[in-house]
Structure formats: C-alpha cells, structure tokens
Amino acid sequence: MTDALISARGVSLSLPDLNAKRWFGPGPMVEILKGIDLDLPRGEVTGIVGESGSGKSTLGRCLIRLRAPTSGRILFEGVDITHAGRAELAPHRRDLQMVFQDPMSSLNPRHRIRRIVEGPLRVNGFDDAKERAAEALDRVGLPAEVADRHPHQLSGGQRQRVGIARAVALRPKFILADEMVSGLDVSTQAGILRLLERLVSDLGLTMAFVSHDLGVVRHLCSRVAVMREGGIVEQGAVEDIFDRPRHPYTASLKEAAPLPEIDPGWIKSGAD
C-alpha cells in the first residue's frame, strides 16, 4: 500500500430522512455514505467527482472530521481520529484544512481580512500570527492592503484567495477544496488553479479536490475517485480512470459533461 496521509475505511453515514418525518420514535434514516474506502496519498491531489447529491461534500467533511461518520474509521497519519473529541483533534486541526465553495459564506462578513487569516493562527497557538498571515496573503498573490478590507470589498477571485490564504497560513498537511472554483468565471478559475498547483508543489500539500468539472480534475489531479449515490464506483490514477473507465457510470459522466477540455498550455501561460 502506498503511503496514505488520510485513509477512510468502510466509512458510512446515515442521517434522519427529513422528507419522511414521523410523529413518534426515530424516523427512517437515509444512507448518505455507504462503506467508503479511500486512500489519499501524501503529496498528491485526489479528485472526488460525481453527480450532484452523490455525497462528495459529505465525504470530504468526514475526512477532515468536520463531521463524524456513523461507522467506519478515518485514519490520519495512521492515527484513528474517527471519534476524536475536540481536545483530541486539537493537535491535528492545523493539519486538516479546508477551502470552501462560496467565500461570501465562508469569510465572516463583519471581520477584516487580517482577522480572518490571523484568527486560525492564534487559535492554534502561533505567536507570530501577524507575520504568518502577511506571508500567506503575499503567497496567494494578494496585495498587503487587502488585510484592512472587509470581504464584500473584494472581488470574487480575491475572496477565494483569502480562503486559500487562511488555510495555507497554518502550513497544513492536508487541504480539502470543495468546489472551490465553480463559482468563478473561467479566467479567474485559471488563475486560482495555477496558484493551487504552485502551492501543492511548493508546500508539499496533500489535497482532495471536490469538483464536477472533469476537465479541471483531469488537469489538476493525479488520482481520482468517482462517486455515485454515496459509494465510490471506481478510483485510481486519473489517466486510467478517464481514458479507460471500467465502470459505465464513469463513462456516462464523461459523456454528460463534455466540457471544453481545458487547454493545459493556456493555464500554464498567461499572466498571474
């Protein structure tokens, strides 16, 4: 087995079915994740793809223990964190970071960017939070004066960079990126993707990249897991899965989204 930073073993999650509320007793449950086995190899970007509602976000949030699975195990560097409480998770928190889809929702509208980026550093006991935050903003290509603004005073692309800076400032081992480029226009997307690639190689990050854009996944990820109805139908190296899909669902996904293959040259070149 390869050296996995995070492993999921038989991860399942059931939640009460909100559509079938009963008057008495526990209502029926819906299985949102069904016995998921997944390895996220160190230093690699793993794409998680699948149709809407297939459980991609839910799986991602279990991987960083933003929520706990009903059964199964989550291992981080071989340590079982499936049912770790807040105190037990505390030493791992800085290593398990996330960039959200909608920065309008994930950046506190009433805090300045400075506070948004420094906050997590202080919570995790960094004395030099100020310097680290400034360095992170610089690293994601934001000018220093952005620190004094509020989120609504930034452009969509800048906001998403703040979200990245907040995660990267902690120098985490792992970042979950959930649909983080889907709200952006194509040229802003390209800039953010270029930034991600650079961060992954510069900082040796391990990443899970949740997306429904197969073109982007193919370009950015080295591995991919295809999800459907709460299960993984196949996983492996990107070329294997996309060029020789063994499962008919993967093939149909590819057909359903014949997105204009992003020209790698176009992402590579172009001013930042």
Next chain:
Amino acid sequence: MGRSGLRLRLAGVWLSVVVCAAVFAPLISPQDPLAQDLFLERLPPFWIDGAEPGHPLGTDSLGRDVLSRLIHGSRIALTVAILAGLAACLAGSAVGLAAGFLGGWTDRVVGRVIDVWMSFPPVLFAILLVAVLGTGLHSVIIAIAVIDWTRFARVVRAETLGQTRMDYVASAVVAGRGRFGILAAEVLPNVLPLIVALLSLEMGIAVIVEAILSFVNLSISSDAPTWGGMIAEGRTQIHFAWWVLVFPMIALFLTVLALTQFGEGLRDRFDPVFR
C-alpha cells in the same frame, strides 16, 4: 453620509435634548413641576395673549407649569426606555442566541414558549401584570421586560440560526475554535446589528407602553409628571386648554420616532456590511 446620515443626526439631536432635559431637570425647569397655583390655571403658551412669564408653555387646570412637567416627564420616559429596553433585550437576546445556536430540543422548547407567550394581547397582559405587581415605575419596567423579551428572542433566534449555518462557522470549527468562542467571536458580531436596531425600537415601544399605563392610571402616582398622565389630563381639557394635551404628545411622538430612527441610522453608519 446622505440620507441615513441626516436621519442619524436629527434623531441624535432630539435624543440629546431629551437626555439633557432628563439629567438637568431640576436646574432647567422654570417651576416646580408639582406646584399648583389656582390663580394661574390654564395659562396659554407664550405667543398667545394672556401668557405669563415663567410659564412659556402655559399651565394646566391646576395651574402647574406644562414645560416643567414635560422636562421632568422625560426622566420617567427615559428611565423606562433604558431599563425596560435593556432588560427585554438582554433576556430575549440571550434566549434567542442560545436557541438558534444550539438548535435541537433547546430550540424546540424555546419556540413553543415564545408562541404561547406571544398569544397574549400585549396591552392586556401589561395591565394585568401591573395590577398584580402593584402600580409604580418598577412594575411598569418589569411588565414591559416580561412581555417584550419574546420580541427579541424570536427575531434573534431566526437570525442566529441563519448565521450558524454559514460556512464561516464551519471554517471556525476547522480552525479548532470552541463552541463558545464561535458564538462570541463569529456569530454574535453578525447578529449584533439586528439586536441594536431592535433595542432602539423596543425603547420607543417602552416609552409608549409607559404612556399608555400612565394614561389608564396604572403607572406611578397620578400626581407625578409623566407624559402619558399629562395626555390623559389634557384630554379632558382639550376644549379649554389644548396645549396641555398637544405638548406632551409632540414630545412623545418625537422621542419614539427618534429612538426608532436612531437604531437604523446607527446600522447604516457603522455596520461594515451596510456602509
């Protein structure tokens, strides 16, 4: 600046006038607000023939000075506005924050209690409470807080619930912040502007409720100079001495308007998201 700045400024000016009147009442009133003088009854305000110097806004049917009673009345109005408003605000906001943030059964219980509470007609509720507690300023304040905390609880709960679902809360969990820290540092700053606006509205409502209770003689002793009491007396004098009714009504109207406008003006001016 612009419209909202003007609104904030006008409301602020009137509120400072009222606050100064309340604080310096004994120094600035021309007469003793309780002193009766039957030889000087129903004197008109200064611009009408027959006015006396020393009684710029005239006198009532017992010869008491209207301006002095207005000035002393502002003390009672402000005391009620501040104490009752704050009490209702603190109790209601705390309950609303807890229910919205914790969710689950806390939220369900709070929701039921609020529904039942709000099904009582408020004015009847107030009269009933004061009748039980006995008349007096403290009963008026308690009654307003006991009735109106639900106003805060309901709205603050809904807002907290919405804010708690935002990703910035999830993001704080990912950063490793504790529950209480998230509520205080992340959620509260986003609910606070609403609480401030509600508080200023509630202070206006408290002034009106006190006036209503004075009007039906359930506030402090009928002798004391309250705006509601003056309006009640003025009503019986409307054909002989309109000024006894009109001046306290203007004071009441302007104060309530200023309080409600002040809250919204503050939000427009200082909330980074609205600015």
